[in-house]
Amino acid sequence: MTSERAYHHGNLRSALLERAWEVVDADGADSLSLRQLARDVGVSHGASARHFRDKQALLDAIAIEGFVRLNSALADAAAEPGSFSERFGSAGGAYVGFAVAHPAILSVMYTAKHHPDASAELVGLSHVSMAALVALVETGQEAGEIRPGSAEEQALVAFAAVHGVATLATDDLLNGVPWQDAAHATISFVWRGLSA
Template sequence: MSIAKRKAREVVERARSYHHGDLRAELLRRAEETLRGTGVDGLSLRQLARDTGVSHAAPSRHFRDKQALLDALTVAGFERLGAGFERAAATGTFPERLRAMAHTYLRFAIDNPALLALMFARKNSPTPAIGEAAARAFTVPIEMVTDAQASGEVVPGDARRICLSAVAALQGLAAILGSGLVDAEEADGLFDEMVTHMMNGLRPRR
């Protein structure tokens, strides 16, 4: 099948799916691709309409303006991150789950730098949906730290602040790895060292 015919078939299949309520999901997927490639400035509802082969007015049925689109991307990002945390914390000892969740965040940060920047950008409109999505995303790690404190595996303190400190460290490592300042061969070693230091710092002093 030629490339032209394949693309034409894809357009027809997408058009069919839109009639079943999938346009919003497709717009978000396309918007995230654009965000990854050209950043927030490259996003526009009109361009998304062209990219998805729908009328210029179609995206406005789901997002009233560009800010609403950015808010939806932010919520979706937190939901995806939260789902990753849940999978990582499903089984294992506290150190094993901590390592799994740290790896989940690091992988997310490396794979989605533009989306992560949007998620934590202060220019986001302070919608309840964003606050709720962010709170849900970090519920699992905060509860895990709280439970570990109750069992004597983690030092006392504000569990939320402990998690934020871990996120800050992981975000810094993601920036270093993404910049190419270190070789790919060093990545695993740096991650292991960071998690080891993190766990040593969290252990109660006897």
């Protein structure tokens, strides 16, 4: 069968992870079942267990994929042509956009990274975007566009503000304000605080 052939070619892990992403993205982590996942991709539970020993291992893998995608989106936004403030705004908008598009995935990402069994890969990937934000602030300081001071502290405040508006958007607490407008207002306010 196709699924068995895919398994023998090493594609079962990818198929399981892709289906798990879809389930969590649509219905949240509580709706994820390893047995149902195996049925969805047409293999035995035993075959799926060879790739994910338990649900937590699968959530870890979803979180890794989430951080890979988020980190890539942020890096792409920060590398766009334009002024430093525009690139800063694009990166912030990319974060909020990811959160709004994938709220359940983002929740899994942050929950899984704090789990005692979180893999070293997951923990490492979860720190990439903050390290990139610190580097972005340092670049802005070197260019004279961001005021002097601790780049780590400034990056933390910027992240807290952007993550905060993302959380308000995903929890539907913006009182009808479009998330794009709330994100723009928040990022603009943060930028004014950072700007030299």
